[in-house]
Amino acid sequence: MRWLALIWKSLMRSKRRTLLIVGSLVLSVFTVAVLQSLLTTLNAVTNNPNSSNRLVVRHKSGLTQMLPRSYEAYLRQQPEVATVCALQWFGGYYQDPRNFFANFASDETTIFQIFREEFGTSGISEAQIKDYQRDGAGCIVGESLAKKNGWKVGDVVPLTGTIFPINPRLTIRLIYKSPKPSDENVLHFHYKVLEEGVPRMKGLSGSFWLRTRRPEDIPRLIERVDRHYANSAYETLTETENAFNLAFVKMLGNIGAIIQGITAAVVVAILIVTGNTMATAIRERTTEIAVFRAMGFSAGRVLTLLLAEGVLLVGVGGFLGVLLANLAAGGVRASLGSAMPFFADFAILPNTVLACMVGALAIGVLATFIPAYSATRRPITEGLKAVG
Amino acid sequence: MSSDRFDLGGGEPIITLRDIAKSYWREELEIPVLQGIDLEIPTGAYIALMGPSGSGKTTLLNLIAGIDRPTGGSLEVCEHELNDLDDDQLAAWRNAHVGFIFQNYNLVPVLNAFENVELPLLVSGAGRSERRDRVEQALTLVNLTDKMRNYPRQLSGGQEQRVAIARAIVTNPDLLVADEPTGALDAKNAEEVLGLIERLNTELGKTIVMVTHDPKAAHHAKHQIHLEKGVLDRTVEVNR
Known part of the structure; x- marks a missing residue:
């Protein structure tokens, strides 16, 4: 024993x-x-480490209020800003309302610069990006989402809108692999699809995502942007991406x-x-x-x-x-x-x-x-x- | 008188008690249990400690076995002055020199006979094969080799006490102490167990100190020591 x-x-x-x-x-x-x-x-x-130099500009009154897309020009002119991307939560589903995932209408050019860490640069060729940018009805999806639904490049994904009264049929032009699984459960399509399909969205966007040149520029930029649009018809609330996400977590x-x-x-x-x-x-x-x-x-x-x-x-x-x-x-x-x-x-x-x-x-x-x-x-x- | 020296014959003493006293305290009240005990027990003796309830016989047995400490006097057992040993040294001393046989056997219910007998060897430092050999020898001596994988619940009372005896002798101690070893047994099993204890004394030369109420059990011993109100009363040499 x-x-x-x-x-x-x-x-x-x-x-x-x-x-x-x-x-x-x-x-x-x-x-x-x-x-x-x-x-x-x-x-x-x-506390996303990738977001250290990303900012979100949205309407001061809340996410359901839109901002004019003309703001993009001002934002792009700021010396601290490297790139700007209009981005709108679409909230559509695929086939069944229970089959819900994150999907956005976004600027097909700057989206790759804004979320370059999430999209992962390895494995995506310039040709694939160009394919997507050329096809106005194209979309990009994360690998996890594609695997879950059995999608491959060239497949058509019909999305049913829940917020906006359109049902876009999108062709997958690019499947990206991300370092984090959560970043692969997302679909992006051209912002024009939303603007052209929904007249009231013409010239408007729910948010602008900025990438600054240096993280230390952020406080100064936030203050300047919000001051610039103070007392306008579309006042802004500019915050870091982490602060933006925190607002959702705080809803719990x-x-x-x-x-x-x-x-x-x-x-x-x-x-x-x-x-x-x-x-x-x-x-x-x-x-x-x-x-x-x-x-x-x-x-x-x-x-x-x-x-x-x-x-x-x-x-x-x-x-x-x-x-x-x-x-x-x-x-x-x-x-x-x-x-x-x-x-x-x-x-x-x-x-x-x-x-x-x-x-x-x-x-x-x-x-x-x-x-x-x-x-x-x-x-x-x-x-x-x-x-x- | 309690200071009288009791002659138990024999050779070198294995147990020497000098002016031993033991009292218990109930809050402020001192209750003396043993007073002025002087006693020498020679190696190879077989002693039955007898006396009415409360006479102090179990207390005396506990002091001899090193599981209690006196409030006065000194005891030398198996060449060790027990008062000089700290608790850990006393535990090691018990493991090496004393085997215990209890009235209710006190086997560990979740261990089989072999494992119960092996228990004292776990702290003796014996290796695995040595432990196995010694346990088998001890169980052979009590004639229970066929029951070594049985659990206590699968044994009769007599068999349980024989396992307990095997456990007591497995470390080859000089001294065996038994507190009413037949108190829970029927007459037949009691006789068998007493015969076994007697053999340990006569054949293996173990010194045995047994507390008993039972005159029949006491008759197996070579000497009976009677206690009365905490003092030694008389000794009787048993003639068989």
């Missing part, structure tokens, strides 16, 4: 109790891992505080449950512990054995919880990744796994130490007299 076998057998003396506590640990670690990963994913949306409420609150509640609950279970399990073995010590096991060795039981218990529960969370993350990516692109990046990251496992092991040690310590400090003669 090895030490690990002794620990395992001791742990399995009440299989039902052990399974129940492992089950509650799995559920708790799963919940914490998924919630923390959700927070990480949302934080990544608002103070999600960070909610998630941290739930995490804290789960940790406290599982600490109490594990502590109570270990206390009961150790109390039932008072006589056995005294016998071990009478046979020559030092108090320290018995304490180590009991702590090892607690750590093994939560270790197994934590591992299974993380494993389950990983499986669930795959499901989330597959089912929600298209409709909400940031979910395409949803994953249980190594840091989260590490935090969950360290947290679980800390709970094991904390929950076991107090009852184990007091059991090993009890006089052997008292332990031998104890019933049970």
Whole structure:
């Protein structure tokens, strides 16, 4: 018999109790891992490293209000601006309203400069870009989106508009591969399709995306643009891309505080449950512990054995919880990744796994130490007299 | 008187108690359990400690076995002055020198007979093959080699106590202490267990100190020591 076998057998003396506590640990670690990963994913949306020199100019009153496309000329004239792209959320779907993904009408020329990191420069040839720019009914799609729908270059994608009363039939001219899966669940088509199909959109756009020459130009540029259009019929709100995305995340409420609150509640609950279970399990073995010590096991060795039981218990529960969370993350990516692109990046990251496992092991040690310590400090003669 | 020296014959003492006292405290109240115990037990002795409930016989056994400490006096057991040992040293000393036999066997229910007997060897530093050999020898001695994979719930009371005896002797201790070893057994199994303990004394030369209420059990010992209200009352040499 090895030490690990002794620990395992001791742990399995009440299989039902052990399974129940492992089950509650799995559920708790799963919940914490998924919630923390959700927070990480949302934080990544608002901390996109590619967006350090990108700005969004939109109507001060909100996204449903349009700006004149004539603003583009002014924006382009600013010395800090490298390029400008008109971009409008189209909100169409393919075949079934449930088959929803991000699709935009955008400037077919500057879009590649604005989002050059997302489109990935390798693998896209100038010829492909030209193909798209030449075909007014052309579109570009990310590889994940194309794979999901079985699309290839040359296929026609009929989009059904939900915001705008047009149903454009678009021909795929380019499929791009992006470093991040979330950036591959997007479709862009020519802005002209929208302007020509929807008369009220003629000369208007929901937003302009700018790329500045240097990140440090951004504060000065924001201030100048908004001041220039202050008190006009179309006042602007200029902000960084991260701030723009943050506004969407904030629509979910103070999600960070909610998630941290739930995490804290789960940790406290599982600490109490594990502590109570270990206390009961150790109390039932008072006589056995005294016998071990009478046979020559030092108090320290018995304490180590009991702590090892607690750590093994939560270790197994934590591992299974993380494993389950990983499986669930795959499901989330597959089912929600298209409709909400940031979910395409949803994953249980190594840091989260590490935090969950360290947290679980800390709970094991904390929950076991107090009852184990007091059991090993009890006089052997008292332990031998104890019933049970 | 308690200060009388009791002659148990034999050679070199394995247990020497000098003016041993033990008291328990209930809040401010001191409750003396043993007072002025002087006793020498020679190597190879088989002693039955007897006396009415509360006379201090189990307390005396616990002191001899090193699982309790006296409040006064000194005890030298197996050439070690127990008062000089700290808790960890005392644990190592017990592992090397003392085998325990309890009334309720106290086997670990989730371990089979082999693993129960192996337990004291886990802390003795014995290697795996040595452990296996010694466990098999101990189980052979108690005639339970055919039950070594059985769990305690699959054994009768007598068999459980024999496993407990195998566990007590597996480290080859000099001293065996038994607290009412037949208290939970029927007459037939009790006789069998007592015969086994007697063999450990006569054939292997183990020194045995046994607490018992049962005169029949005590009759297996070579000497009976009677305690009365925490002091040694008398010794009786058993004639068989």
